[in-house]
Amino acid sequence: MAAPYACDATQTRGRLVAEQESSFRSPFQRDRDRIIHASAFRRLKHKTQVFVENEGDYFRTRLTHSIEVAQVARTISGALGLNGELTEAVALAHDLGHTPFGHTGEEALDVLMSPYGGFDHNVQALKIVTSLERHYAEWDGLNLTWETLEGIAKHNGPVLDPPFALTDYNRVHDLELTTHASAEAQVAALSDDVAYNNHDLHDGLRAELFTDDEICELPIVGEAYKEVDRLYPNIDAYRRRHEALRRVFGVMVSDVIDTSRAMLANTEAQYSDDIRALGYQVVRFSDPLWSDLKQIRAFLFARMYRAPSVVQMRKDVTQVVNDLFPLFLNDPAHLPSEWRADVAAAADQTALARIVADYIAGMTDRFALDTHKRLVTG
Structure with missing residues (x-):
């Protein structure tokens, strides 16, 4: 039986773009399904958890880690009488914003982006599901419910000093960043x-x-x-x-x-x-x-x-990110054609840097290594 403080899918605060809900799937189930079908979710298969993806077939990747987190979250959520579909959606999405090479890649990109507002994988996850996934005819992103977006943004607690990317989105869709998230999001964390x-x-x-x-x-x-x-x-x-x-x-x-x-x-x-x-x-x-x-x-x-x-691996892959970022920033022609429209619309160097960061953050380990070999080391 659901606890009184569980999030009720029938009482969701809705989506940024109103749409007809399914007659056989709850709004939170649709969120979960959209996350699973997202390109960013598939790319987690080849992103580092601790060991770089090519170091062995049996080590966890960001994808297998996310699946394990979702399994644990669903179990705990059920025992507490919470909404399992919302919990699972937040759990599956929590690492969507990770760069290639895991936290090492994130730390390198954060340093490179420090003149332009920094980089954080939790903020990047929200950006992916609200903007960077571009498959639907009527909106950018996945058009997830408020509760799932809140969980992605705040599962680790209130965001009291949000970076630009988060405040920019919050202006159009207030996620109440200074409060704690739902119990379901806390379970995911x-x-x-x-x-x-x-x-x-x-x-x-x-x-x-x-x-x-x-x-x-x-x-x-x-x-x-x-x-x-x-x-x-x-x-x-x-x-x-x-x-x-x-x-x-x-x-x-x-x-x-x-x-x-x-x-x-x-x-x-x-x-x-x-x-x-x-x-x-x-x-x-x-x-x-x-x-x-x-x-x-x-x-x-x-x-x-x-x-x-592991330290040697961290040093090697940090160099990969350190080489790729200025290469794309100084010569955006190296970016794929589908990114050129964003580059043309970039108002200043900060906007261009964010586009480059989005592109690099979306890379898998092996794509980053292959790109580095092709463009840098020959």
Whole structure:
């Protein structure tokens, strides 16, 4: 049964461009489906999560990560009585704005864009779904509902100092940036943490950056391995690892559900807007679990995100972005023909820089590498 503070698709605040709704799909389901069919969503298949896409077939990409986040989000949302379709839509869209090479590419592009307002992948995700996807006859973007757009913009909390791209859109479609988002969007944000805390351990083990014995020293993880060893003393190493990490997953999901259920009950909220007006997040980890997760994150930072091979990869791909940005900025003729109309309409250097950033941000890892080889290194 739906909780009273769940977002009700029949009471949506609607879309920027009014359209006839489906007779057999809810507005939030249509949002989810449009996101899945978007070009930007397909490109996530070849975008870095931690390891560059060509480093191995088994590592997570932004696409598989987004699917895992959506699965976790749907589970938590259902347990809390929230709207699963809205939760899933926000979860699937949350990384649409990522550049090639993941956070490394984003950091490089943000530095290059600093004279022009900077770059942020969350803002870019909103720009993609409101402008850059150009497939529909009557509008640019995907014409998503207000609730889904709000979730994309604010799933990490209120945006108190929004960059230009966000304020520009907010002038025509007020997303109430200074308030918290719906409980559904908050679930999507926490599900992101659940997913990467688990799968980065798995990918780091597969990459042999650390061992099972080493992560057994971590909170939550060590207890999970002990339980598996007790239940299955003769299990092979790969199954042992999988059984342990799925238990780590379960601990995080259960903690979010239990903690958030208690938080929500204490609010006495009766409408989705009551959640937005609270002034604090209601979907969260418990304090003890959050403390444990900080230890896991510190381990991953030292042993995975700053591993020598990963650091070298970061240096190499940063150079790719650093080379491509000025090349396109100084000679926009290198941009594809379908981008030329935007270039011709650019009012100044800042507008041109944003077009170049949009183009580079949309690249996949391998397309960026191939373009760099073709235009820069020969």
